[in-house]
Amino acid sequence: MATPTSGFTGRRQNRGANLPPGQYLTDSFPVMSAGPTPHVLLRDWSFQIAAGPGRTHRWSWEELQALPQEDVTTDIHCVTHWSKFGTTWRGVTLDTLFEDVESDAEYTMVHSYGGYTTNVPLDDLLDGKAWLVHEFDGEPLPSAHGGPARLLVPHLYFWKSAKWVSGIRMMDQDLPGFWETNGYNMYGDPWREERYW
Amino acid sequence: MRRTWQTAQVSAARPETADARTIRLRFPEPVTGTAGQHVDLRLTAEDGYQAVRSYSVAAWVPPYELEVTVEELDDGEVSPFLVGVLAVGDDLEVRGPVGGWFTWTPDNGGPLQLIAGGSGVVPLMAMLRSHSESRSAVPARLLYSVRSPASMFYGGELAVIGQENSQVRLDIAYSREAPEGATAGRLTHEAVTASCFPPEDAPAIYICGSTGFVEAVSSWLVEDGHEPARIRTERYGG
Incomplete structure (x- = not known):
């Protein structure tokens, strides 16, 4: 155990076992992003999964809305040390979107409007672990928080839940995305504190 | 690291x-x-x-x-x-x-445009100090929005940098309370445009402050024609 910091008592929160190491709870919803917020019109919006040449699956906004929708309540954990419990979202599970995708690739690069990218292993997007969400707290997702739609991968640090998401490209090997080339971990498990390189 | x-x-x-x-x-x-x-x-x-x-x-x-x-x-x-x-x-x-994104070294060139809201000045001050210490010839500007003269960080050092380094221009905007000769008020789009290098100079822009500050200022600059990829943002509390 580390040596106590002289005079520091701290303010313990009633947090149970749900708070990963090095995190603190917040009731607000801080924003972390690298640049200006892109504003994407719904009529220009689309989402695609690129599995290889000639194997691109694409959805318009209307097509996304016509898919089965799920309500998700989950805790989220940001690498900048805040966590927020019981956030509520609505969107489409990636299992639905990947249903007809044929690929042997085990890794993915998630792309966003505005150029942001982040890498996520395919296994972490499937089996009820990830969603393409367009509502937060019962309201359309605000652009500052990633609207029209963002990825939600709550078991990884929140930078993996890419805002303004535009598509997913399958990759045979695990390549770093934007934050991952700027000092942050390739995988980002909050329970193992995989924050940085 | x-x-x-x-x-x-x-x-x-x-x-x-x-x-x-x-x-x-x-x-x-x-x-x-x-x-x-x-x-x-x-x-x-x-x-x-x-x-x-x-x-x-x-x-x-x-x-x-x-x-x-x-x-x-x-x-x-x-x-x-x-x-x-x-x-x-x-x-x-x-x-x-x-951190490898919201960073600036003299090799990155410029012009260097820094825009701070409140305590968001801290990482931008590190950039300005780096600029000064390296005697960089890159033109640099800091627009620093504070509530009042008393809430300003690094006031003495900023004044010295502003006077001694002709490559650096400082603009202080006061939102609640201004010293004599200045007026206080909400930071406006016009004031930001006037303080910034124009888009044709293609400045490297760094904005740090509260989420509301960063959202407002960065969207004004995009409206002014600055390339979004040239604008780097960081928010405190995030």
Whole structure:
């Protein structure tokens, strides 16, 4: 155990076992992003999964809305040390979107409007672990928080839940995305504190 | 960058404002980094309870030291301790420096446009200091929005940089209370446009402040025609 910091008592929160190491709870919803917020019109919006040449699956906004929708309540954990419990979202599970995708690739690069990218292993997007969400707290997702739609991968640090998401490209090997080339971990498990390189 | 925790000692501390203070940390080994990076500080209570927060580096003092500036938050757990309790000679655990995006080195060129809201000036001050120390010929501007003259960080040093370095222009915007000869009011799109290098100069733009500040200023600059990819943002509380 580390040596106590002289005079520091701290303010313990009633947090149970749900708070990963090095995190603190917040009731607000801080924003972390690298640049200006892109504003994407719904009529220009689309989402695609690129599995290889000639194997691109694409959805318009209307097509996304016509898919089965799920309500998700989950805790989220940001690498900048805040966590927020019981956030509520609505969107489409990636299992639905990947249903007809044929690929042997085990890794993915998630792309966003505005150029942001982040890498996520395919296994972490499937089996009820990830969603393409367009509502937060019962309201359309605000652009500052990633609207029209963002990825939600709550078991990884929140930078993996890419805002303004535009598509997913399958990759045979695990390549770093934007934050991952700027000092942050390739995988980002909050329970193992995989924050940085 | 170091991902393991190191013990650093508080070698100096000085108040910046009534509720903010600059803390100098001395490491057992040389510490290097880039302007704009942050460090994680970890505090441990007697019973083993720990709290971790990230703070931007304000100044590099090679080879063994760096400085952070911490503003006390009303409902904060860590910042009131760092501002009001921590004493020179105390030890702190530190990880980092960390971060490779919201950074500037003289090699990055410019022009360099810095825009700060409140305590968001801290990483931008590190960039301005780096600019000064390297005697960079890159033209640089800082637009610094503060509530009042009393809430300004690094006031004396900024005045000196502004007077002595003809490559640097400083614009201070006062939102609540202004000194004589200036007027106070909400920062406007027009004021930001007037303080900034124009889009045709293709400045490298760094904006740091609250989420509302960063959202407003960055969207004005995109409207003005600045390339979004040239605008880097960081928000405190995020």
